[in-house]
Amino acid sequence: MAVQKPSIPKGTRDFSPAEMMRRQYIFNTISSVFRTYGFAPLETPAMENLSTLLGKYGDEGDKLLFKILNSGDYAAGLDAEALRSASKICEKGLRYDLTVPFARYVVQHQGEIAFPFKRYQIQPVWRADRPQKGRYREFYQCDVDVIGSRSLLNEVELIGIVEEVFKRLGIGVTLKINNRKILYGIAEIMGHSDKMVDITVAIDKLEKIGMENVKAELRERGIEDEAIAKLQPILELKGSTAEKITTLRKLLLSSPMGQLGIHEISSVFDYVERQGIALPIELDLSLARGLNYYTGAIFEVKANDFAIGSICGGGRYDNLTGIFGMPDVSGVGISFGADRIYDVMVGLNLFPSEVDFATKALFVNLGTEEEAVALTALRAVHNAGISAEIYPDAGKMKKQMEYANRRNIPYVVIIGSNEVAEGRATVKDMRSGEQSSVPLDNIAQALR
Amino acid sequence: MAVQKPSIPKGTRDFSPAEMMRRQYIFNTISSVFRTYGFAPLETPAMENLSTLLGKYGDEGDKLLFKILNSGDYAAGLDAEALRSASKICEKGLRYDLTVPFARYVVQHQGEIAFPFKRYQIQPVWRADRPQKGRYREFYQCDVDVIGSRSLLNEVELIGIVEEVFKRLGIGVTLKINNRKILYGIAEIMGHSDKMVDITVAIDKLEKIGMENVKAELRERGIEDEAIAKLQPILELKGSTAEKITTLRKLLLSSPMGQLGIHEISSVFDYVERQGIALPIELDLSLARGLNYYTGAIFEVKANDFAIGSICGGGRYDNLTGIFGMPDVSGVGISFGADRIYDVMVGLNLFPSEVDFATKALFVNLGTEEEAVALTALRAVHNAGISAEIYPDAGKMKKQMEYANRRNIPYVVIIGSNEVAEGRATVKDMRSGEQSSVPLDNIAQALR
Numbered sequence: 001m002a003v004q005k006p007s008i009p010k011g012t013r014d015f016s017p018a019e020m021m022r023r024q025y026i027f028n029t030i031s032s033v034f035r036t037y038g039f040a041p042l043e044t045p046a047m048e049n050l051s052t053l054l055g056k057y058g059d060e061g062d063k064l065l066f067k068i069l070n071s072g073d074y075a076a077g078l079d080a081e082a083l084r085s086a087s088k089i090c091e092k093g094l095r096y097d098l099t100v101p102f103a104r105y106v107v108q109h110q111g112e113i114a115f116p117f118k119r120y121q122i123q124p125v126w127r128a129d130r131p132q133k134g135r136y137r138e139f140y141q142c143d144v145d146v147i148g149s150r151s152l153l154n155e156v157e158l159i160g161i162v163e164e165v166f167k168r169l170g171i172g173v174t175l176k177i178n179n180r181k182i183l184y185g186i187a188e189i190m191g192h193s194d195k196m197v198d199i200t201v202a203i204d205k206l207e208k209i210g211m212e213n214v215k216a217e218l219r220e221r222g223i224e225d226e227a228i229a230k231l232q233p234i235l236e237l238k239g240s241t242a243e244k245i246t247t248l249r250k251l252l253l254s255s256p257m258g259q260l261g262i263h264e265i266s267s268v269f270d271y272v273e274r275q276g277i278a279l280p281i282e283l284d285l286s287l288a289r290g291l292n293y294y295t296g297a298i299f300e301v302k303a304n305d306f307a308i309g310s311i312c313g314g315g316r317y318d319n320l321t322g323i324f325g326m327p328d329v330s331g332v333g334i335s336f337g338a339d340r341i342y343d344v345m346v347g348l349n350l351f352p353s354e355v356d357f358a359t360k361a362l363f364v365n366l367g368t369e370e371e372a373v374a375l376t377a378l379r380a381v382h383n384a385g386i387s388a389e390i391y392p393d394a395g396k397m398k399k400q401m402e403y404a405n406r407r408n409i410p411y412v413v414i415i416g417s418n419e420v421a422e423g424r425a426t427v428k429d430m431r432s433g434e435q436s437s438v439p440l441d442n443i444a445q446a447l448r
Numbered sequence: 449m450a451v452q453k454p455s456i457p458k459g460t461r462d463f464s465p466a467e468m469m470r471r472q473y474i475f476n477t478i479s480s481v482f483r484t485y486g487f488a489p490l491e492t493p494a495m496e497n498l499s500t501l502l503g504k505y506g507d508e509g510d511k512l513l514f515k516i517l518n519s520g521d522y523a524a525g526l527d528a529e530a531l532r533s534a535s536k537i538c539e540k541g542l543r544y545d546l547t548v549p550f551a552r553y554v555v556q557h558q559g560e561i562a563f564p565f566k567r568y569q570i571q572p573v574w575r576a577d578r579p580q581k582g583r584y585r586e587f588y589q590c591d592v593d594v595i596g597s598r599s600l601l602n603e604v605e606l607i608g609i610v611e612e613v614f615k616r617l618g619i620g621v622t623l624k625i626n627n628r629k630i631l632y633g634i635a636e637i638m639g640h641s642d643k644m645v646d647i648t649v650a651i652d653k654l655e656k657i658g659m660e661n662v663k664a665e666l667r668e669r670g671i672e673d674e675a676i677a678k679l680q681p682i683l684e685l686k687g688s689t690a691e692k693i694t695t696l697r698k699l700l701l702s703s704p705m706g707q708l709g710i711h712e713i714s715s716v717f718d719y720v721e722r723q724g725i726a727l728p729i730e731l732d733l734s735l736a737r738g739l740n741y742y743t744g745a746i747f748e749v750k751a752n753d754f755a756i757g758s759i760c761g762g763g764r765y766d767n768l769t770g771i772f773g774m775p776d777v778s779g780v781g782i783s784f785g786a787d788r789i790y791d792v793m794v795g796l797n798l799f800p801s802e803v804d805f806a807t808k809a810l811f812v813n814l815g816t817e818e819e820a821v822a823l824t825a826l827r828a829v830h831n832a833g834i835s836a837e838i839y840p841d842a843g844k845m846k847k848q849m850e851y852a853n854r855r856n857i858p859y860v861v862i863i864g865s866n867e868v869a870e871g872r873a874t875v876k877d878m879r880s881g882e883q884s885s886v887p888l889d890n891i892a893q894a895l896r
Binding site for chain 2: 005045048066072080084091112114126362388
């Protein structure tokens with residue numbers, strides 16, 4: 001067979017051990033917080049029936065699905081025209097997100113599930129997007145949702161999770177919050193409840209393009225100046241959250257839906273305050289979020305000290321499972337962006353140093369007799385739960401030290417003939433260069 | 449859009465929270481042992497170029513690859529004949545195992561890797577096999593390998609890992625070990641070193657079909673009786689491992705390769721004994737294992753008290769990376785069969801009870817005032833690192849108790865108006881039915 005120069009498909013990545021240990025630190029931290037709040041893990045298959053996926057992400061999304069060629073003789077009995085139709089030769093596709101498989105799971109297993117159903121899911125998704133910096137064709141999503149309860153306590157619980165996750169990771173963040181019902185109320189008092197999507201798409205850009213450009217875009221979308229004049233004071237609301245809410249309540253007086261949204265958001269703020277949640281939370285009336293299935297609270301989290309898009313976001317939806325025949329099931333969820341969180345932590349140098357080594361101590365291997373002593377000592381270190389290994393071949397100290405350095409191993413344990421004679425080991429700290437002599441029985445202690 | 453009855457592709461599975469918690473217990477136990485021995489995690493993409501995968505698993509394997517339809521207009525410029533050729537419309541496929549992607553990774557990144565390279569990899573693989581009981585189209589593999597060292601210490605380390613993993617999981621196991629060089633030596637003294645594969649395929653069936661049938665199969669494969677007469681005493685060797693090795697050394701005297709195999713295996717046994725590894729290890733000369741890339745030690749692990757195939761297996765290979773242009777890199781690895789381990793643990797009732805609940809305590813929700821007190825108490829329980837949740841809607845005790853039961857939550861914390869007045873909570877053990885009254889500050893302690 002000809003020798004091939006190996007490579008991987010564009011837009012996909014290998015994760016080296018150094019990257020994986022950092023990624024696992026992030027995923028373990030997040031899932032540990034999810035578990036503390038009583039959320040349980042769920043996994044769905046990578047492949048879903050195309051009938052499950054198609055039509056759920058818009059026409060653009062349909063084009064970005066990776067389709068799996070039917071196995072066996074996919075072309076059997078098909079003419080050229082049929083072969084040009086992906087739906088004739090593919091029945092399955094790779095999941096595009098975790099939301100649709102979750103909805104599918106809930107509907108399929110509704111009889112076995114105790115509602116409210118609290119689940120988290122950390123799995124890769126695939127999109128045939130054009131690869132570019134920060135955009136991949138395979139990436140992990142990390143979703144947490146509770147479905148089957150309308151209680152605002154669920155929103156508050158998710159805020160508590162956001163606070164705890166970023167506290168544990170050491171990232172200073174601000175949570176922005178808004179409510180789709182308020183956005184509807186705004187459209188309503190503008191006299192354009194039918195154009196809510198146009199309006200929210202425009203005001204979502206406020207931070208990026210500024211008020212004048214938002215107004216220009218609204219005009220282009222057929223909103224007259226009189227309506228825009230009602231919007232502007234809302235977007236320019238100043239003061240504390242309580243002050244904003246008081247003013248907003250007056251401005252949206254004629255919209256029952258708007259009032260409901262204000263009630264929801266002020267209830268959430270009340271809960272947050274009573275629970276002593278210290279996370280900075282900002283009511284941002286320009287926050288809209290793209291996904292149109294949100295119907296209540298919407299969230300977005302940004303890092304305070306690192307310029308990157310949102311690192312976490314989500315909201316409440318009322319009809320996720322409707323498409324699969326189970327209407328009126330309300331839920332709320334958020335999703336953590338692992339790749340961006342990784343970039344923030346690298347940028348701010350936040351990974352604890354112990355995340356960066358797989359092995360805490362390398363036992364050097366200096367010959368048959370020394371090796372035998374080292375193996376016994378190593379076993380005791382393993383039994384103490386400390387990660388350690390022995391260099392598998394007896395040989396030059398220098399080469400073994402280089403190996404320890406390349407693998408970022410912080411301690412080297414040297415057991416040479418002198419040490420064997422004395423019943424001791426030399427433990428070398430590879431960062432400081434310091435060496436200390438310890439009894440063979442005390443190596444685990446010295447490494448702690 | 450029409451309502452669809454949701455389902456998943458045949459041969460794939462959803463893993464419910466209850467199953468996931470058990471699976472994670474297995475994966476976490478295994479990876480924690482890997483980490484103790486200094487192995488670091490690696491992940492490769494689900495999709496590989498088909499050029500990486502094709503030709504690596506035999507003709508049968510090629511047929512079982514899931515192929516990804518090229519994105520965009522896959523049919524552009526292709527005539528009907530071309531459209532009938534999967535290689536024209538698919539460039540990528542889903543990985544079939546973790547071994548080939550690992551070899552591809554090592555070759556592609558050889559400049560960055562410090563050898564010996566110790567990695568583990570726990571990811572799903574996909575095979576378009578006909579689904580049947582215990583055989584799925586998507587399943588996890590769980591591989592640990594060290595590559596770039598010929599030292600037998602690596603074999604011993606893997607045996608140590610096997611011992612520790614199954615000790616922690618509580619599964620009694622026996623490790624069977626053999627060596628491909630011994631099998632070659634056997635073929636050699638039979639005068640059929642060219643028929644080593646035929647011979648090993650036949651004797652691999654010894655346990656299943658018995659000696660007479662093995663002999664019949666060998667005859668069918670063109671091995672004459674005289675040669676078979678040399679094989680039989682080897683397969684019928686009795687006594688301790690040391691006795692078997694002594695006899696074998698004599699029987700294979702004329703095969704240098706056989707002698708090398710015996711030297712390797714007896715060295716491994718010596719190490720195991722000196723290290724005090726208590727795992728039962730059996731020298732099984734009929735053990736062959738299917739994969740032809742093994743060149744030295746081969747392993748297989750079986751559960752002692754549950755009838756199922758091997759739950760772990762592996763061996764040494766000398767040329768895994770050769771296909772990608774990097775010859776003569778020796779490695780050794782084993783793979784844990786997570787699905788079978790799961791079945792054994794269910795069958796023997798080995799999962800600790802704490803694996804089976806996501807939430808340790810449910811705080812019931814009995815109204816606005818009670819909820820406020822409960823939320824404060826809940827936050828303290830979370831801060832103590834105990835998984836707990838509050839029922840999100842105030843309502844009937846009975847419904848909330850049912851929810852706790854259905855979710856397998858072992859404790860319920862009741863804070864009603866009496867409890868609020870007294871500054872206490874009632875903690876109910878859902879299994880025993882016992883109730884105790886504790887001060888609000890002491891709930892975490894009571895739940896420990």
